[in-house]
Amino acid sequence: MDAVQALADLTEISSQIEAAVLFAEDGTVEGSTLADESAAAELARGALELLEGAAGFRSDGGTVTQLEASTPEGSVFVVRSDSGGIVAVTAPQPTVGLVFYDLKSALRSAAEAEPAKPKSRRRTAANAEEGNGDAA
Amino acid sequence: MRRKLLALAGFATGAFAGTFLYRRAAGARRERLDVYFDDGSMVSFAEGSPEAERLLPLARRLLATARR
Numbered sequence: 001m002d003a004v005q006a007l008a009d010l011t012e013i014s015s016q017i018e019a020a021v022l023f024a025e026d027g028t029v030e031g032s033t034l035a036d037e038s039a040a041a042e043l044a045r046g047a048l049e050l051l052e053g054a055a056g057f058r059s060d061g062g063t064v065t066q067l068e069a070s071t072p073e074g075s076v077f078v079v080r081s082d083s084g085g086i087v088a089v090t091a092p093q094p095t096v097g098l099v100f101y102d103l104k105s106a107l108r109s110a111a112e113a114e115p116a117k118p119k120s121r122r123r124t125a126a127n128a129e130e131g132n133g134d135a136a
Numbered sequence: 137m138r139r140k141l142l143a144l145a146g147f148a149t150g151a152f153a154g155t156f157l158y159r160r161a162a163g164a165r166r167e168r169l170d171v172y173f174d175d176g177s178m179v180s181f182a183e184g185s186p187e188a189e190r191l192l193p194l195a196r197r198l199l200a201t202a203r204r
Contacts, residue, residue, distance in 0.1 A: 018202065018203070039201050043198055046201070047198070053190060054187075057187050062177070064173060064174075065172050066172045067171045068169070069169050069195030070167060070169070071192065071195060072167070073196065076195040076199060089203070
């Protein structure tokens with residue numbers, strides 16, 4: 001399942017979510033329910049700003065995993081993942097737990113579709129010896 | 137006497153219901169920012185706090201962007 005399919009499923013199962021954008025760590029849009037690409041990019045950038053801004057509220061440097069900004073006009077949800085995150089906009093007074101659950105499910109679905117990134121292994125003398133040993 | 141008691145009970149019930157509905161509506165209008173950290177803790181910043189005032193304008197901007 002790719003990001004587009006994950007987002008399509010998300011908006012289908014959650015009637016509370018009006019729009020959602022999947023983004024990479026650097027803010028690159030990986031998928032969006034919005035037709036306007038610049039709006040999707042702005043949401044992704046804004047979500048990163050929210051996460052960074054909220055991280056500054058704690059002096060011990062804890063990582064923000066998710067947040068909800070609630071206003072009378074609606075709510076903004078951001079959930080961070082290992083490789084980026086997802087931001088969603090809902091109508092006022094959403095069912096918070098349900099929205100977070102649906103967003104995490106969408107993140108998991110999108111992540112399953114991504115090919116596993118090869119881990120960069122630094123070749124050291126020890127590794128080289130180990131490799132030689134295996135070969136022998 | 138009984139009529140007076142009934143009127144008093146009716147007034148008290150109405151006042152209680154009115155207060156309840158007003159507080160619920162006021163609560164719904166209130167803005168807040170809930171932040172969840174990786175250690176499982178959550179902090180809620182109410183409208184008017186410096187933290188909420190810093191990030192809520194950005195959230196309002198994102199809402200407007202998503203709906204334009």
